[in-house]
Amino acid sequence: MIATLLFVAFLALLMVGVPIGAALGLAGAVCIALANQDVQWFGLLAVPQNFYAGLAKYPLLAVPMFVLVGSIFDRSGVALRLVNFAVAIVGRGPGMLPLVAIAVAMFLGGISGSGPANAAAVGAVMIAAMSRAGYPPAFSASVVGAAAATDILIPPSVAFIIYSVLVTGASVPALFAAGMIPGVLAGLALMIPAVWMARHHKMGQLEAQLPRPPFWRSLREALWGLAAPVLILGGMRAGWFTPTEAAVVAVFYGLFVGMVVHRTIKVRDLFTILRESGELSAVILLVVSLAGIFAYSLSTLGVIDPVTRAIVNSGLGEYGVLGLLIVLLVTVGMFLDGVSIFLIFVPLLVPIMRHYNWDPVWFGVILTLKVALGQFTPPLAVNLMVSCRIAKVPMESTIRWVGWMLLSMALVMVLVIAFPQLALWLPRKLGY
Amino acid sequence: QSNYKAEYKMSLVLGPPTPWGMAGQIWADLVKERTQGRINIKLYPGVSLVQGDQTREFSSLRQGVIDMAVGSTINWSPQIKELNLFSLPFLMPDYAAVDALTQGEVGKRIFATVDRAGAVPLAWGENGFRELTNSKKPIKSPEDLKGMKIRVVGSPLFSDTFNALGANPTQMSWADAQPALSSGAVDGQENPMFLFTVLKMHTVGQKFVTTWGYVADPLIFVVNKDVWNSWSPADREIVRQAAIEAGKQEIALARKGLVEADKPLLKDVAGMGVTVTTLSPAERDAFVKATRPVYEKWKATIGADLVNQAEKDIAARKK
Amino acid sequence: MSLPELPDPIPGEPEVHPDEVTRVPLAIEDWLTVVVMALLALITFANVLVRYFTSQSFAWTEEISVFLMIVLALVAGSAAVARNRHIRIEFFADNGPEARQRALARFGAFMMFLFFAVLAVLSARVVYDDIRFGETSPGIGVPVWWYTMWMPVMSVAIAGRALGLFIRRGRRP
Numbered sequence: 001m002i003a004t005l006l007f008v009a010f011l012a013l014l015m016v017g018v019p020i021g022a023a024l025g026l027a028g029a030v031c032i033a034l035a036n037q038d039v040q041w042f043g044l045l046a047v048p049q050n051f052y053a054g055l056a057k058y059p060l061l062a063v064p065m066f067v068l069v070g071s072i073f074d075r076s077g078v079a080l081r082l083v084n085f086a087v088a089i090v091g092r093g094p095g096m097l098p099l100v101a102i103a104v105a106m107f108l109g110g111i112s113g114s115g116p117a118n119a120a121a122v123g124a125v126m127i128a129a130m131s132r133a134g135y136p137p138a139f140s141a142s143v144v145g146a147a148a149a150t151d152i153l154i155p156p157s158v159a160f161i162i163y164s165v166l167v168t169g170a171s172v173p174a175l176f177a178a179g180m181i182p183g184v185l186a187g188l189a190l191m192i193p194a195v196w197m198a199r200h201h202k203m204g205q206l207e208a209q210l211p212r213p214p215f216w217r218s219l220r221e222a223l224w225g226l227a228a229p230v231l232i233l234g235g236m237r238a239g240w241f242t243p244t245e246a247a248v249v250a251v252f253y254g255l256f257v258g259m260v261v262h263r264t265i266k267v268r269d270l271f272t273i274l275r276e277s278g279e280l281s282a283v284i285l286l287v288v289s290l291a292g293i294f295a296y297s298l299s300t301l302g303v304i305d306p307v308t309r310a311i312v313n314s315g316l317g318e319y320g321v322l323g324l325l326i327v328l329l330v331t332v333g334m335f336l337d338g339v340s341i342f343l344i345f346v347p348l349l350v351p352i353m354r355h356y357n358w359d360p361v362w363f364g365v366i367l368t369l370k371v372a373l374g375q376f377t378p379p380l381a382v383n384l385m386v387s388c389r390i391a392k393v394p395m396e397s398t399i400r401w402v403g404w405m406l407l408s409m410a411l412v413m414v415l416v417i418a419f420p421q422l423a424l425w426l427p428r429k430l431g432y
Numbered sequence: 433q434s435n436y437k438a439e440y441k442m443s444l445v446l447g448p449p450t451p452w453g454m455a456g457q458i459w460a461d462l463v464k465e466r467t468q469g470r471i472n473i474k475l476y477p478g479v480s481l482v483q484g485d486q487t488r489e490f491s492s493l494r495q496g497v498i499d500m501a502v503g504s505t506i507n508w509s510p511q512i513k514e515l516n517l518f519s520l521p522f523l524m525p526d527y528a529a530v531d532a533l534t535q536g537e538v539g540k541r542i543f544a545t546v547d548r549a550g551a552v553p554l555a556w557g558e559n560g561f562r563e564l565t566n567s568k569k570p571i572k573s574p575e576d577l578k579g580m581k582i583r584v585v586g587s588p589l590f591s592d593t594f595n596a597l598g599a600n601p602t603q604m605s606w607a608d609a610q611p612a613l614s615s616g617a618v619d620g621q622e623n624p625m626f627l628f629t630v631l632k633m634h635t636v637g638q639k640f641v642t643t644w645g646y647v648a649d650p651l652i653f654v655v656n657k658d659v660w661n662s663w664s665p666a667d668r669e670i671v672r673q674a675a676i677e678a679g680k681q682e683i684a685l686a687r688k689g690l691v692e693a694d695k696p697l698l699k700d701v702a703g704m705g706v707t708v709t710t711l712s713p714a715e716r717d718a719f720v721k722a723t724r725p726v727y728e729k730w731k732a733t734i735g736a737d738l739v740n741q742a743e744k745d746i747a748a749r750k751k
Numbered sequence: 752m753s754l755p756e757l758p759d760p761i762p763g764e765p766e767v768h769p770d771e772v773t774r775v776p777l778a779i780e781d782w783l784t785v786v787v788m789a790l791l792a793l794i795t796f797a798n799v800l801v802r803y804f805t806s807q808s809f810a811w812t813e814e815i816s817v818f819l820m821i822v823l824a825l826v827a828g829s830a831a832v833a834r835n836r837h838i839r840i841e842f843f844a845d846n847g848p849e850a851r852q853r854a855l856a857r858f859g860a861f862m863m864f865l866f867f868a869v870l871a872v873l874s875a876r877v878v879y880d881d882i883r884f885g886e887t888s889p890g891i892g893v894p895v896w897w898y899t900m901w902m903p904v905m906s907v908a909i910a911g912r913a914l915g916l917f918i919r920r921g922r923r924p
């Protein structure tokens with residue numbers, strides 16, 4: 001009864017546009033009070049205790065730091081030089097610029113931890129370049145938005161950090177390693193339809209006339225950017241630093257490159273960078289901590305066990321249940337962003353995961369793949385929102401192009417479901 | 433009895449099948465059976481009622497967020513400074529010393545303190561002696577520990593102890609510690625031996641164990657005061673008795689393999705390719721000496737009276 | 752990760768939504784946010800450097816960093832309330848008749864106010880307990896209320912910002 005109220009109240013608040021944090025907190029608090037009428041203060045002291053405890057987790061510190069990394073590398077001039085270098089390698093030809101956009105987004109994915117930050121960095125360089133070469137802006141926005149979705153799969157990733165805080169037995173390094181191969185596969189999977197569509201519709205006809213940057217000079221200029229993922233991922237692997245420390249090392253490295261080497265960041269930009277990444281982090285962190293109140297309510301109302309039992313006894317079988325979950329999450333993902341999906345659904349899904357003995361790391365990769373797809377599935381597609389704004393096109397205009405890329409990346413998800421080793425081989429190999 | 437809850441929330445750090453988890457399970461089962469289902473208890477391992485924050489468990493219990501708990505003296509020391517007694521380095525030389533404290537005058541005084549701090553203490557359990565493990569080399573002296581990064585749990589006393597030994601203590605949850613250990617960012621950790629096998633620590637590179645027994649953390653079975661007062665006197669007695677019996681059974685489980693003359697648990701650990709180092713009395717003394725200033729400093733914080741009583745009871749223990 | 756609101760302006764482009772005028776300047780939260788973010792980065796970086804050059808680490812930094820992160824969440828979260836940047840489903844609330852849009856915007860702001868007003872009271876009670884029972888922090892051993900007292904203070908600030916948004920959304924455009 002109270003459990004039904006919990007969901008109905010939460011969904012109603014959410015639908016009418018109440019911020020998700022307040023919806024989670026209020027629905028949770030009301031249900032705690034109803035269930036604890038004989039307890040001092042109606043058991044509501046669980047609200048501040050869970051709010052504080054939900055935030056007071058050292059691993060979460062990696063979230064603001066990786067958001068800051070994204071914001072710094074956005075402005076560091078690294079993306080432009082990576083693009084030049086990539087063009088120098090692949091040359092000028094039909095469909096080469098979309099290929100470069102995806103490759104650079106994947107590479108930046110090895111530095112940044114969030115999709116929209118990646119879309120902003122790649123979009124700022126690529127969308128204009130693709131326009132000059134004759135690609136329609138809506139297509140460019142679609143490619144950039146989809147390519148940036150590989151960011152949360154390729155380590156480092158804010159999504160994996162939050163998942164690991166929610167699920168015991170899935171460590172950040174293991175998840176980071178597990179996201180690598182699926183992330184690269186997702187990027188490759190996007191390249192196929194992107195290049196094919198470009199050639200089929202004869203886009204980018206002007207590209208061949210544009211100059212090809214000289215290889216060695218563009219390599220030298222791109223070196224600072226090329227070294228960044230080596231420093232971040234290699235440093236974590238070598239045990240030099242924890243994920244949080246890796247993020248901070250990347251912050252100072254990015255500042256050095258942006259302020260001293262490329263001189264694209266001025267001292268006064270620091271205020272904006274720190275303020276904006278601070279605000280974005282706070283928005284994420286507040287949902288994390290308020291979801292803790294909702295989760296407390298969920299687990300003490302005893303709804304998780306019956307729901308789990310009903311699902312696993314539904315006769316759908318293991319893969320039927322997994323398919324159902326994905327359909328459910330894709331639907332929810334049309335309206336809700338990835339962090340919120342994790343925070344609301346992971347507590348509900350973990351018992352099902354445990355029932356089927358699914359590997360928590362593998363399951364985290366599947367969920368993150370789903371979230372990545374959601375980042376460029378309209379209507380709520382955060383990456384497209386960024387890239388469409390840069391391209392100055394409405395999001396509806398991308399629907400024509402993103403469909404094939406969604407399908408192609410969804411096939412990668414099917415592959416990872418069918419062959420869990422695609423996710424699990426690397427972490428095992430590295431000993432996590 | 434309309435004010436009985438349909439279900440009571442019990443917080444634990446570890447779930448079954450660890451001895452700690454079994455303590456909660458046995459207690460809950462006994463209570464349910466003997467009250468004919470009037471008191472139903474659901475286990476919440478991993479301190480999931482406060483998002484896994486072990487150090488907020490006790491305040492949450494006092495505030496009614498948690499109804500009952502089997503908690504470690506280390507985790508509750510931020511709220512009850514007297515509980516640091518059990519973390520004084522090398523206070524308790526053997527299991528008889530632990531029993532002399534928990535079952536004697538010291539145990540009574542600590543229960544009175546827990547009661548003043550806002551919860552009803554019922555019985556003692558045991559997490560066990562905490563042994564040192566690392567990935568580098570056998571540790572026989574404080575010199576061997578020098579510069580090693582050791583993961584410790586959340587009390588400033590532990591940082592002081594490891595700093596005094598020349599090590600480099602870092603505080604982190606177990607979830608962080610696991611990858612830190614396997615990647616070599618952290619060299620070692622300290623925990624009861626049963627956890628070594630349960631958590632398969634040899635797979636995260638912990639190849640060396642030193643059984644120095646520097647501290648042992650007992651567990652305490654507690655109930656929230658309002659919840660306690662809502663029960664009939666007969667039910668309270670059932671809950672108390674059940675806690676005492678569960679505590680006895682749990683202590684036996686926690687010591688299994690370590691009290692027998694040939695210590696089969698250590699043999700099992702050695703069988704995993706782990707080097708187990710046992711200290712000679714002279715070697716142990718070097719550690720005792722190095723940590724003595726920490727002991728003296730914290731004796732004042734904990735209360736000299738209580739520590740003196742503990743020292744007296746340990747000296748007089750039956751071996 | 753993903754948020755409905757754009758994280759930052761595209762480099763070289765002016766900000767799309769200039770801040771609305773607020774009675775209490777947003778610069779308070781903004782400066783605090785900048786200082787806390789900078790401190791978080793500097794403390795963690797210093798820890799890495801010190802550890803690698805001296806093989807020592809400050810055990811206390813973890814506790815301070817976690818505290819600063821909570822301050823960040825609340826302070827920058829307060830600015831995000833005034834700027835209406837919190838994650839929400841905009842699909843129904845930001846479409847349709849303008850009167851309905853305004854009513855829903857006011858309702859959302861009021862719910863935000865309500866939650867943080869309640870949190871202010873409840874967390875004040877927790878702080879009272881922390882003081883009354885002399886709780887100390889697990890890392891450094893200082894009184895816990897030094898950290899927790901900021902929770903009710905900043906919850907009041909957030910509630911105030913939400914109330915401000917509620918009032919602004921009530922005005923005729």
Ligand code: NA
Pocket residue numbers: 108109110111112113114150151152153154155156157
């Ligand atoms: Na990434």
Ligand code: NA
Pocket residue numbers: 333334335373374375376377378379380381382
């Ligand atoms: Na979407």
